[in-house]
Amino acid sequence: MKADHILQTAVGHFAKEGFEGASLSKIAEEVGIKKPSIYAHYKGKDDLFLSALQYSLNTQKSHLAAYFNSVRDEPLESILYGYFNWFAKESQDNERMNFILRVAYFPPLRLEKEVGEFFNPFFDSMHRHLTRLLRERDRQEKVLHSEDFSNAALAYLTVTEGTMTELVYSGMDRYESRLQAVWPIFWRGLRK
């Protein structure tokens, strides 16, 4: 489908150049069509952008669910630590993660409200999911220091986002060394 091809290409351009920096001409050129042809599939730049965002968040959501499902029998530490490697690999494969992070932190001002309405449920469900995971796993493993699972989940999310942004900013090497630095300390603070 051509509409999908346009959308995939747009994700890459929005990720690298931002909303204002990305241009419909260049997106069309990479797809192999002319600029006005985009309007046969999307109402305009805003529509393309929000479609790309919705698609990216949905894809991310289902990939996330698949990851957590695939490791559900492993020990809690493996699950939490493995997640870092998982999204490092994910963000190498394509630019969806990069796009999501950029839009999350620096949305186009005009679309701030719409963007927030996509993101807040996403983060909230992430937070809820993690809280439940910690609670259920701790019932079996009795490995966590505190029973405030909600705050532990929030702290974990903060650390993942800190390292994720590092990955986006300065690449895999510095990301790896940050992860090696932060994980032992953080896990030591988390466990019994």
Place this chain on the structure above:
Amino acid sequence: MKADHILQTAVGHFAKEGFEGASLSKIAEEVGIKKPSIYAHYKGKDDLFLSALQYSLNTQKSHLAAYFNSVRDEPLESILYGYFNWFAKESQDNERMNFILRVAYFPPLRLEKEVGEFFNPFFDSMHRHLTRLLRERDRQEKVLHSEDFSNAALAYLTVTEGTMTELVYSGMDRYESRLQAVWPIFWRGLRK
């Protein structure tokens, strides 16, 4: 000085709209001059942007030094935790921090090299400074669990950047709750 007024205004615009999104017309309008008058003070948009970045990093550097100097007799935990509150207040006062973070993570592609040459020394000196602080303070307090001060500093930087980006993205309220969640865990992992 008018050049300074232009620069200060530009920092705010670049922070909110990004490099591509910011427009010289609007900057000039807010300053109270016409667009071409900017060219009496700066060679062009690139020059204004890089000047704003250099100014912001220098200011940030000296504010940072002043903070760490003002708390140098407090216990290590106060210094480290107090830093979170310090930069929260700093970023409320003006948009310099916001501008710095945005440029760090998503520089204009064309100026990526120049931007990196400003940032890498900044982060490296931050890392060195923190490593030394941890080592010297631990010699007195014997409070840290590990003697790998360099990695501890890197981990601390990761956590601060994670919460900082949260501050930029979703404001003071969510920042506070993230900080309350992450600090006890992180400090527990760091101390003896």
Place this chain on the structure above:
DNA sequence: TTTCACCTTCCTAACGGTCGTTAGGATATA
């Protein structure tokens, strides 16, 4: 003290270029 050249700062006007978007028509598909 006056004059004159120079420099800075700001202006209006306009440049070429790119932007997102629309109109209208060709072609193929159903």
Place this chain on the structure above:
DNA sequence: TATATCCTAACGACCGTTAGGAAGGTGAAA
């Protein structure tokens, strides 16, 4: 026949930038 997809052409708006000149201040020469 109707609909979807692509095209060329062109729209108005805004972009960063430059040309050229007015106003004002500075400082040296007459």
